[in-house]
């Protein structure tokens with residue numbers, strides 16, 4: 001699947017794109033309070049788990065007093081959890097939980113019932129909290145909340161996160177809508193439904209396993225060499241490994257290896273000290289250039305204001321198979337490394 005994505009040039013936001021989105025979200029979000037939550041597609045909320053019916057986009061419309069009775073007849077492995085919820089909240093939730101095919105509702109597998117409780121938990125925790133800060137870690141967007149906790153977004157493919165006026169028409173792929181106290185809304189749009197939201201007490205529950213930030217001031221060439229020492233795998237898949245180093249994806253890994261003149265299949269432990277230093281600087285250079293150009297838009301990526309990036313015009317090898325190498329004129333080749341489309345100059349980057 002990853003291969004098909006690369007071939008179709010559907011990019012996944014990487015560090016520069018996520019950084020650009022974060023910079024665009026800071027001003028409209030910091031200091032605002034959440035006043036409401038609408039979840040169009042439950043699985044977008046990974047923590048606490050919210051799962052809604054496949055027809056959930058119509059979920060919130062029809063009031064239904066019979067729901068409550070029907071719910072009591074439901075039995076499932078998690079039924080014990082179900083009975084812990086006080087009744088007034090139960091019936092309130094019932095009203096939110098129907099759709100035009102409500103008569104079929106009791107056929108929905110029961111575990112979804114208890115997971116819907118995650119929606120209440122999500123809403124109850126979030127509403128009224130102020131956004132204290134918006135920052136990036138790897139490819140994650142982290143909103144720190146008043147009273148503790150963090151709301152974390154992972155866009156994955158095709159995910160867009162934008163603050164717009166509540167009066168702007170919704171898109172059918174706006175799967176999570178968070179109302180703000182200034183009349184705007186934070187909308188998480190997700191054509192491919194791969195993006196996720198996490199509401200956690202401690203951000204490390206989500207981002208704790210990430211490797212170092214390549215653009216951190218404290219991240220030195222020596223640190224990078226230390227990371228690489230003893231790693232026997234090929235260098236390109238290693239750069240894509242988020243627990244090794246955070247934020248680099250397929251586009252910028254290709255570009256960095258080209259700038260450093262290192263073949264993507266080189267074994268990490270075969271790199272010389274000089275090559276490691278070149279790669280360290282190349283990674284930082286391509287990421288910084290990406291940020292300066294507000295990210296790379298091949299198809300789906302937009303910044304927090306809906307604008308395309310400009311970095312696609314500056315890519316030297318990614319997506320350029322058959323075109324002349326900007327350094328030596330040799331045609332750029334495309335191969336597959338670790339399941340991902342890989343572009344390189346066979347002359348500048350010798351195996």
Ligand SMILES: [Zn+2]
Pocket residue numbers: 325326327328329330345346347348349
């Ligand atoms: Zn070349």
